[in-house]
Amino acid sequence: MVLYQMLAGHPHVDGVDLYGHNLTEPVALASAVPQFVGATDVVLQPYSEQVVMAQDDVVFFATSAGVTRTAAVPYITAGFPMIDLSGDLRLKQPDLYTQWYHKPAAAKQILAQTHYGLSDLQSSAGMAAIANPGCYATATLLGLAPLVQSGLIMTDSIIVDAKSGTSGAGKHPGELTHFSQANENLQVYKVNQHQHIPEILQQLQVWDQSIAAIQFNTTLLPITRG
Numbered sequence: 607m608v609l610y611q612m613l614a615g616h617p618h619v620d621g622v623d624l625y626g627h628n629l630t631e632p633v634a635l636a637s638a639v640p641q642f643v644g645a646t647d648v649v650l651q652p653y654s655e656q657v658v659m660a661q662d663d664v665v666f667f668a669t670s671a672g673v674t675r676t677a678a679v680p681y682i683t684a685g686f687p688m689i690d691l692s693g694d695l696r697l698k699q700p701d702l703y704t705q706w707y708h709k710p711a712a713a714k715q716i717l718a719q720t721h722y723g724l725s726d727l728q729s730s731a732g733m734a735a736i737a738n739p740g741c742y743a744t745a746t747l748l749g750l751a752p753l754v755q756s757g758l759i760m761t762d763s764i765i766v767d768a769k770s771g772t773s774g775a776g777k778h779p780g781e782l783t784h785f786s787q788a789n790e791n792l793q794v795y796k797v798n799q800h801q802h803i804p805e806i807l808q809q810l811q812v813w814d815q816s817i818a819a820i821q822f823n824t825t826l827l828p829i830t831r832g
Contacts (some may be wrong), residue, residue: 607639609668609691610648618728621663625653627669627677655680658807670776671801675712682719695720695737696805708802724809727751738810740802742824743766747809754813764820766806771829782826795825800824 613622624635629652634644638650651657655677658665663747667674667723672696681688696719697703700711711717726748730736739747746766753759772783780797781787803822810817 607641607730610635613666622648623658624650624659626650627653627673629653630796645820653818659684659686663687664689671707672709675710675716678712678720679716682716685734687734689723690720691734691738691740693740693801693805695745696722696739696809702804706804709781722809724748725738740805741770741774741801742800743805743809745820746802746806750810751813754810757814761774761814761817764810764817766820766822767825768823769825771827771831773831775826776787788826788828791828793822795826797823807831 609621612620614640626633626638629650632649632651633646635646635650636644642648659681665681667688667690669677669692671693674690674692678688678690678695680686682792691776693707694703694712697711699704700717703709703711714831720735720737721730721737722739723730723733724739724744724747728760733771746768750759750764754761772788775783782793787793800822803820806822807820808822
């Protein structure tokens with residue numbers, strides 16, 4: 607939803623086509639996402655990589671983990687511009703992905719052709735396949751970058767205390783995000799087990815190979831976003 611809103615309002619984007627992997631026929635966006643009722647007549651189309659490459663200039667994947675490890679292959683093979691917002695293509699070591707995401711990893715040759723797009727600090731110009739960093743990873747790396755790159759931090763004692771709202775958990779209901787559980791409450795979760803840890807460490811080691819580990823704590827706040 608947010609990706610579509612950003613693209614639809616971007617001055618250099620002429621048009622946005624939306625596709626759904628589970629669709630067999632077109633449906634109104636407003637019927638799939640209630641927030642758009644009365645706001646747009648945009649239609650979701652059944653997903654087809656042939657259609658995407660024929661009528662679009664770039665494809666964004668806003669999918670759950672485990673989808674783009676295979677769905678991205680035709681685009682990468684064809685050199686078609688692609689930006690993946692899931693975690694499937696961020697980690698360069700397939701075994702790390704399997705360990706942290708508990709799913710089969712993308713092929714190593716596919717991962718090797720994907721650029722980790724931390725755009726505030728490194729250009730993705732000329733890169734056809736871009737892995738968009740995770741939310742926690744982006745905030746953490748942007749905060750640590752000047753300290754690590756300038757040698758101003760103790761690399762054996764990096765502690766990250768990260769907090770997030772409930773929207774990051776997705777649209778499917780769960781006990782952790784149930785109103786009675788989340789409202790007026792702070793919930794610590796996935797302590798040193800969050801799947802963004804390995805990508806944070808991967809990038810930190812690009813800047814300083816002596817960083818062997820970080821302590822990473824995550825807390826769910828009783829807010830929707832932030």
